[in-house]
Amino acid sequence: MSDTTTRRAAETSNRQQGHPSGDDRFELVDKHMKRGRYAQDQLIETLHVAQDVFGHLSEDVLIYVAKALRLPPSMVYGVATFYELFTFDPPGDHSCTVCTGTACFVKGADAIVQGVSTKYEVAAGQTSEDRSLTLKTARCLGSCGLAPVVVFDGVVLSHQSVESALALVAGAVGGGS
Numbered sequence: 001m002s003d004t005t006t007r008r009a010a011e012t013s014n015r016q017q018g019h020p021s022g023d024d025r026f027e028l029v030d031k032h033m034k035r036g037r038y039a040q041d042q043l044i045e046t047l048h049v050a051q052d053v054f055g056h057l058s059e060d061v062l063i064y065v066a067k068a069l070r071l072p073p074s075m076v077y078g079v080a081t082f083y084e085l086f087t088f089d090p091p092g093d094h095s096c097t098v099c100t101g102t103a104c105f106v107k108g109a110d111a112i113v114q115g116v117s118t119k120y121e122v123a124a125g126q127t128s129e130d131r132s133l134t135l136k137t138a139r140c141l142g143s144c145g146l147a148p149v150v151v152f153d154g155v156v157l158s159h160q161s162v163e164s165a166l167a168l169v170a171g172a173v174g175g176g177s
Contacts, residue, residue, distance in 0.1 A: 092134035093126040101140030103147035115162040
C-alpha cells in the first residue's frame with residue numbers, strides 16, 4: 001500500500017472509531033488544526049477553538065495542542081496565560097458577565113457585581129463552590145447606550161439593576177444563600 005492509501009485508511013478508521021483519546025471533542029480541535037495545516041501561527045485561534053469545545057483549557061488540552069502544533073508546552077502555556085480571555089477552570093452551569101466599562105460603571109455595574117457576589121458567595125472571576133454560577137466582569141462590551149449591561153448565559157441584557165440581575169440569576173440557579 002502507498003503512504004497516501006495507508007493514511008486515508010487510518011483517517012477513515014479514526015472517523016469510525018472516534019478520537020484515539022476517547023473524547024470526540026478533540027476531533028473538532030483536530031479539524032481546526034488540519035484546516036490551518038498545523039501552522040504554529042494558528043496557536044491563539046486553536047486555543048480559542050479548544051476553549052469553545054471544552055469550556056476551558058485543561059493541562060491535557062494545552063499539552064495536546066503543543067504536540068500537534070510542534071511547539072514547546074511552555075510556549076503554549078505562556079500564550080494561554082498571557083491573554084485574559086482564556087480560562088483554566090471549568091465554568092459553572094450558568095455564566096453571568098457584568099460590563100464594568102465607564103458607562104456601565106457610572107450607571108451601577110459595581111453594585112451589580114457586588115450584589116451577585118454577596119448573594120451567591122462567588123467573587124468576580126470565580127465560580128461558585130457548587131459550580132452553579134460563574135461570575136465575570138468585562139472591561140467593555142461595546143454596548144454603552146444599553147448601560148449597565150449583563151450577559152447571562154450568552155444573552156445580552158440592557159439597563160440592568162442589582163434587583164433585575166439578582167432576579168435573573170435566581171430564576172436560573174435558585175435563591176442563593
